[in-house]
Amino acid sequence: MPTFGLGTYQMDYDECVESVRTALRMGYRHIDTAEGYDNEDAVGDAVDEYGIGREDLFLATKIGPQNLDYDHVLTNADESLDRLGVEYVDLLYVHWPTGEYEATDTLEAFVELRQEGLVEEIGVSNFTVELLEEAIEVSEEPIFANQVEMHPLLPQTELRQFCAQDDxxxxxxxYSPIARGDVADVDALRAVADKHDATPQQVSLAWLREKDVTAIPKATSEDHLRENWLSLGVELDDEDVEKIDAIEERRRLVDPDQAPWNQ
Structure with missing residues (x-):
């Protein structure tokens, strides 16, 4: 999985096509979407128009909580593939562990999709440590990734430590790796940015890279796409990382009442 990609949340068709096409031209090779974003067709059209070889692109999508029983997973995965215009996706996520989600039933369908070659890897999203432990235990195939909100104001320390264990x-x-722009107002990030002639947003993305976390910032304008892409050239030292780790402010931006951490 490329350790940097493009998120496409809340992009309409035209905006999504243009953003994905521009990102691919810049060098992005990881595109993230979801059936719930209503733009899988736009992603597929942009990929097709650009003409990139399927083996050169990492494509991820998600099945929403209302479609997570066994039969719905199989049906909706096929529909996602049709909208994307591909024979397989590199990563298919459980979008939220709510609604129809039931670990054994849901993941049995995901395992079947992987064994049939329609899905290269199984992912989950918005899972707590406890839910991730359960998923790992019941799934007959590895859980490859957990997609969560993470940025310097929500460092997900417990989850990072759990995921990094050898077993x-x-x-x-x-997702939301620059806290929807809020990182620009954090003094510590601005100080590190000034040191590197970078932006706080680029520093936030570089910090995630130092934590071995893949960032998928959403961007629609060419300028923002390029700004995010150039974060790959920002190299933080230990002092920078320590300064960012010491930020005490905590802010969660995606926090619906039904989220597992609110139960």
Missing amino acids: VDVELVA
Whole structure:
């Protein structure tokens, strides 16, 4: 999985096509979408128009909580593949462990999809340590990744430590990795940014990379796409990382009442 990608949440068709096409031209090779974003067709059209070889692109999508019983997973995965115009996806996520989600039933369908070659890897999203432990235990195939909100204001320390264990080895993927722009107002991030002639957003993305976390920032304009892409050239030292780790403010931006951490 490329350790940097493009998120496509809340993009309409035209915006999504243009964003994905521009990102691919810049060098992005990891595109993240979801059936709940209503833009899988736009992602598929942009990929097709750009003409990139399927083996050169890491494509991820998600099945929403209302479609997570066994039969719905199989049906909706097929529908996602049709909208994307591909024969398989590299990573298929359980979008939220709510609604129809039941670990054994849901993951049995995901395992079947992987064994049939329609899904390269199984992922989960918005899972706590406890839910991730359960998923790992019941799934007959490895859980490859857990996608969660993560940025310097929500460092997900417990989850990172759990996923890094040798007997767990689950990749973390960060959505909202620049806290929807809020990182620009954090003094510590601004100080590190000034030191590196970078932006706080780039520093946040570089910090995630130092934590071995894959970031998938959403961006629609060419300028923001490029700004995020150039974060790959920002190299933080130990002092920078310590300064960012010392930030005490905590802010969760995606926090619905039904989220597992609110139960």
